[in-house]
Structure formats: structure tokens, C-alpha cells
Amino acid sequence: xxxxxxxxxxxxxxxxxxxxxxxxxxxxxxxxxxxxxxxxxxxxxxxxxxxxxxxxxxxxxxxxxxxxxxxxxxxxxxxxxxxxxxxxxxxxxxxxxxxxxxxxxxxxxxxxxxxxxxxxxxxxxxxxxxxxxxxxxxxxxxxxxxxxxxxxxxxxxxxxxxxxxxxxxxxxxxxxxxxxxxxxxxxxxxxxxxxxxxxxxxxxxxxxxxxxxxxxxxxxxxxxxxx
Amino acid sequence: xxxxxxxxxxxxxxxxxxxxxxxxxxxxxxxxxxxxxxxxxxxxxxxxxxxxxxxxxxxxxxxxxxxxxxxxxxxxxxxxxxxxxxxxxxxxxxxxxxxxxxxxxxxxxxxxxxxxxxxxxxxxxxxxxxxxxxxxxxxxxxxxxxxxxxxxxxxxxxxxxxxxxxxxxxxxxxxxxxxxxxxxxxxxxxxxxxxxxxxxxxxxxxxxxxxxxxxxxxxx
Numbered sequence: 001x002x003x004x005x006x007x008x009x010x011x012x013x014x015x016x017x018x019x020x021x022x023x024x025x026x027x028x029x030x031x032x033x034x035x036x037x038x039x040x041x042x043x044x045x046x047x048x049x050x051x052x053x054x055x056x057x058x059x060x061x062x063x064x065x066x067x068x069x070x071x072x073x074x075x076x077x078x079x080x081x082x083x084x085x086x087x088x089x090x091x092x093x094x095x096x097x098x099x100x101x102x103x104x105x106x107x108x109x110x111x112x113x114x115x116x117x118x119x120x121x122x123x124x125x126x127x128x129x130x131x132x133x134x135x136x137x138x139x140x141x142x143x144x145x146x147x148x149x150x151x152x153x154x155x156x157x158x159x160x161x162x163x164x165x166x167x168x169x170x171x172x173x174x175x176x177x178x179x180x181x182x183x184x185x186x187x188x189x190x191x192x193x194x195x196x197x198x199x200x201x202x203x204x205x206x207x208x209x210x211x212x213x214x215x216x217x218x219x220x221x222x223x224x225x226x227x
Numbered sequence: 228x229x230x231x232x233x234x235x236x237x238x239x240x241x242x243x244x245x246x247x248x249x250x251x252x253x254x255x256x257x258x259x260x261x262x263x264x265x266x267x268x269x270x271x272x273x274x275x276x277x278x279x280x281x282x283x284x285x286x287x288x289x290x291x292x293x294x295x296x297x298x299x300x301x302x303x304x305x306x307x308x309x310x311x312x313x314x315x316x317x318x319x320x321x322x323x324x325x326x327x328x329x330x331x332x333x334x335x336x337x338x339x340x341x342x343x344x345x346x347x348x349x350x351x352x353x354x355x356x357x358x359x360x361x362x363x364x365x366x367x368x369x370x371x372x373x374x375x376x377x378x379x380x381x382x383x384x385x386x387x388x389x390x391x392x393x394x395x396x397x398x399x400x401x402x403x404x405x406x407x408x409x410x411x412x413x414x415x416x417x418x419x420x421x422x423x424x425x426x427x428x429x430x431x432x433x434x435x436x437x438x439x440x441x442x443x444x445x446x447x
Contacts, residue, residue: 033267040270043277050284057288057295064298071301074308081315124353124363150362150437153314156351167333174326182319185367187350189325193343206350210318216311223308 079224085183087157087211092116096159100207103180104163107172112162117206125155127215153219157211158187163203167191170203183210313438321367321435325349328369328402335392337377339385343423344374351435362437369402369430375423376414382422386411393428403428 003011087095097114104111165173174186188206212220246254328347336342353365371393377385390406397403409425 033263036267036270036274040274040277043274043281047277047281047284050281050288054284054287054291057291060295060298060302061291064294067298067301067305071305071308074305074312078308078311081312085315122351122353122365123355124365152437153311154318167329171326171329171333174324174329178322178324178326182322183315185318185322185349185351186325186347188346188348189329190346191342191344193341208351210315219307220311223304223311 075224082212082220085181085209086154087209089212089214089217092157092211093159096157096207096209099177099181100159100161103173103176107169107176109163109165109169109173112164114159114161117158117160121155121213125152125213127151127213151215153213153216154210155213156187156208158206158208161203161205161207163205164200165203166199167201170201177207181209184208310438317436317438321433323349323367323369323397323402323433328396331396332371332393335389335396337385337389339378339382340375340389341378342373342375344372346372365435366432367435368432369428371403371426371428372409373424373426373428375426377422377424378420380420382420382424383411386422386424386426390426393426401430403430405429 003014006014093114093116096116100114101111103109163170163173170189170191174189177184178186185208186205187208188204190204192202192204194200194202325347332345348370349367351365351367353363356363377383379385386408390408393406394404395401406426406428409427411422411424414421414423
């Protein structure tokens with residue numbers, strides 16, 4: 001094959017063959033080899049993803065027993081603390097009254113009355129979805145949802161206690177109440193001297209406990225119901 | 228003058244190299260074809276291998292998936308329980324036992340002083356956040372208001388001493404470091420030598436922290 005010795009016709013034929021050959025090579029690569037490589041790569045990627053998934057599953061399952069023990073311990077601790085430190089959702093005043101009288105009897109304080117301080121859930125403890133929004137009538141829905149602050153699980157539950165007591169017995173009462181329950185707070189204490197009985201004072205207390213929010217009930221049930 | 232005439236026809240010229248162009252082109256084409264065939268075979272082999280591995284892995288995943296899902300749910304429940312406990316801890320952390328405050332206040336009251344009324348507040352309050360994205364920050368803050376009577380010619384000194392002592396109640400972390408005298412006047416009912424006073428004290432804000440559920444960020 002000598003290009004110089006070829007006639008024009010022969011040269012045209014060679015160029016045409018070369019073009020057809022190049023086109024065939026490109027076509028073969030594009031429609032034959034490339035999809036094959038692509039499929040092979042996809043298979044490899046899928047295998048890697050599955051591998052990763054199985055590795056992590058293995059790690060999870062290796063720690064399954066420890067996790068189960070830890071979850072059970074936490075669940076029990078939560079149940080214990082909730083029943084000891086927070087008033088129940090139903091009839092909390094009865095629970096609070098029992099607590100107050102128990103400590104009053106133990107310290108020799110005369111309780112005159114225990115009454116619930118009723119009020120709305122404070123705004124800072126309200127679940128995000130029930131918070132009133134300034135832009136409620138705003139119809140823009142394409143805006144990305146803004147991150148919301150984490151919800152609170154407890155809100156204060158307060159009772160007012162009126163009692164007659166000496167200062168020392170009041171201290172003992174407060175000590176007894178606060179030592180038994182680390183979550184209880186004496187949110188207000190008012191001591192007024194009485195002319196008739198200088199040793200005995202008129203005392204008004206506001207005792208506050210964290211109380212589970214109703215909106216958190218289902219979440220708590222999911223935790224505390226043992227499998 | 229010398230004239231050199233090349234009488235050889237172009238088509239009759241011989242290739243000077245070790246192989247002819249035709250041979251070189253053919254060899255190249257064959258090599259390309261053979262390597263393509265080998266690459267194709269390797270591709271097919273590895274794909275087959277990957278496919279069979281995928282089948283095995285999928286079968287394994289189907290076996291472990293229920294346990295993994297259960298473990299993941301357990302992990303979430305555990306994180307939730309931790310958040311509940313964390314919030315209870317936060318309530319306990321923010322509290323400063325009042326019996327200690329009552330006790331220390333009793334100790335610092337001078338002999339010449341008598342309380343008529345004392346109110347200690349440690350209720351929970353919060354400021355509204357600037358936007359919904361911000362969390363409201365509830366806090367507790369001690370506020371003490373004392374209305375009392377002081378006896379003696381220099382009752383203002385007695386009150387001043389008491390104010391100084393009240394500032395240190397709860398040290399090293401004083402409960403109410405900001406103490407101010409609201410009023411002081413001669414007690415008209417008790418005669419000369421007696422003064423009534425009102426003191427207001429305020430402590431620092433103790434924020435109630437929020438407990439968040441710590442969940443695994445990367446789960447299979």
C-alpha cells in the first residue's frame with residue numbers, strides 16, 4: 001500500500017474505509033462497550049453500598065446486647081424518677097398533697113391548705129407545633145422549613161401551700177422536701193410574723209415540680225412500655 | 228554536469244524497514260481487537276462475580292434487616308430516654324435548695340433586727356426569643372424582699388451590716404449578690420430607736436438547659 005502510487009479512486013476508497021472503520025469503532029464503544037462498563041461500574045457501586053450497609057449492620061448487631069441492657073437500665077431509671085420526682089398526668093394535686101402532708105407530718109408543720117395554681121403551659125414549654133405563629137396566614141410554602149428549637153418535655157406544675165410554722169420547722173420542712181426530690185423547687189416562700197404567736201409564722205409556699213407535657217405522653221409510652 | 232535519472236517505478240519500491248506498513252496496520256488492528264476481547268471478558272467476569280456477591284449480600288441483608296431495624300428503634304428509644312432523663316437533670320441542676328438559704332439568712336440576722344415579712348422567690352421565667360428559630364431560654368432567679376424592724380440608736384448600721392452579710396449568703400456562689408435598701412424610716416408605732424426597713428435582693432439568672440435526644444447521625 002503506497003499512498004503515492006495510488007490512483008485517486010483508490011485513495012478515496014481507503015479514506016472511505018478509514019472513515020467507516022472509525023465510525024464503527026465509535027459506535028461500538030458508545031453502544032456496546034460504554035453501557036457494559038457503565039453496568040459493571042453500577043454493579044460495583046451497588047456491591048460497595050451493600051458491603052457498607054452490612055458492615056454497619058454488623059457493628060450494630062455486635063453492640064445489640066449492650067444497647068439492650070443500657071436501654072433497659074435507662075428505661076427503669078426513667079420510670080423510677082418519673083414516679084418519684086414528677087406528679088402524674090392524672091390527679092397531680094392528690095399526689096402533691098400527699099407529698100406535702102408527708103413532709104409536714106415528719107417535720108411538725110401545720111398545713112392549712114394545699115391548692116393548685118392553675119395556668120396555661122408557659123410559652124417556652126409549649127410544643128413547637130402549637131406555638132402561635134406570626135405568619136400563620138402566610139401562604140408561602142416553598143420556603144425551606146427553618147430548624148426549630150428542641151421541644152421541652154416538662155413544664156412546671158405548682159401548688160400553693162399555706163402553713164403555720166416556726167422558722168426552724170420551716171427549714172426542716174424545706175430540707176426534707178428538697179432532699180427527697182432533687183427536681184422539686186420552692187419557687188416562692190413568704191414568711192409573715194404573727195403578733196399573737198411570735199414563734200409561729202404564717203407561711204405561704206409555692207412548690208413546683210416538673211410535670212410531663214401531654215404532648216410527650218406518646219413518646220414516653222414508646223420508651224417505657226417494655227417489649 | 229551530472230544528471231541522475233531514477234528509473235524505478237513508485238509501485239516497484241520496496242519497504243526499507245523490518246516490516247511492511249500493511250503488516251504493521253494489521254498487527255495493530257489485531258492487537259486492538261484482542262485487547263478489546265480480553266477487556267470485555269474481564270468486564271463480564273467481574274460483573275458476574277459482583278452480581279453473585281450482590282445476591283449473597285442481599286440474602287444476608289434480608290436475614291439481618293429485622294434485627295437491625297429493631298436495634299435502630301431501640302437506639303432511638305434509648306436516646307429519647309436519655310433526653311427525658313437529661314431534662315430532669317436540668318431541672319435538678321437549676322435548683323438551689325432553699326433550706327440552705329433560709330438557714331444562712333437566719334444566721335446573719337443581727338440581734339437587734341426582726342423580720343416582719345420575708346419573701347423569697349425563685350420562680351421560673353423566660354424571655355420571648357427574637358424569632359421562632361431561636362429557643363426561649365427559661366431561667367430561675369432568686370429575688371428576696373425583706374421587710375423588717377431594727378432596734379437601737381444606730382439601726383442604720385445594723386441594716387448596713389445585714390445587707391453586707393446578705394450579699395454573701397450562699398458563698399462561694401452567692402444567691403443574691405445584688406442587695407439594695409429600698410426604704411428605711413423611723414417606726415412610728417414602736418417609738419424612737421426603732422426603724423423599719425425594706426431590702427430587695429436579686430441573684431443571677433440560672434438558665435434551664437434544654438436536653439436534646441442524641442441520635443446516631445449515620446445509620447445503615
